[in-house]
Amino acid sequence: MSALGDTLEQFVAACNHNLRLQEMNHDWDRLILVQPDDAAEEHWIRYHAGVAAVVAADGEPDLIVEGASGVLVSIFSGASTPTEPYMSGDLRVRGSQDDVMRLDIIALLIWGE
DSSP: OOHHHHHHHHHHHHHHTOHHHHHHTTTOOEEEEEEETTSSOOEEEEEETTEEEEEOOOSOOSEEEEEOHHHHHHHHHTSSOSHHHHHHTSEEEESOHHHHHHHHHHHHHHHOO
């Protein structure tokens, strides 16, 4: 598995070990595509009933997160916040504003500031 794949597995595990997140996301059913723009790979995360899972592609994504592999690993591992890469255009997130904000809150609750 790639470094990004390993990082996303750890991210999902951290999501699922946080009871506050499970309660907060009990009604959030979203499919998230995480796609590096410098590698021929894609990763999918399904959030359903407060539980996150890395899954195989199974439909149209509700959110698409794109950037260089290193940027994505850094963000999903908690080594950096998404603010600077997002503002510089190195990170692109497409989806509803509510979903983008929820993903930011999830990362904040897992990794802190």
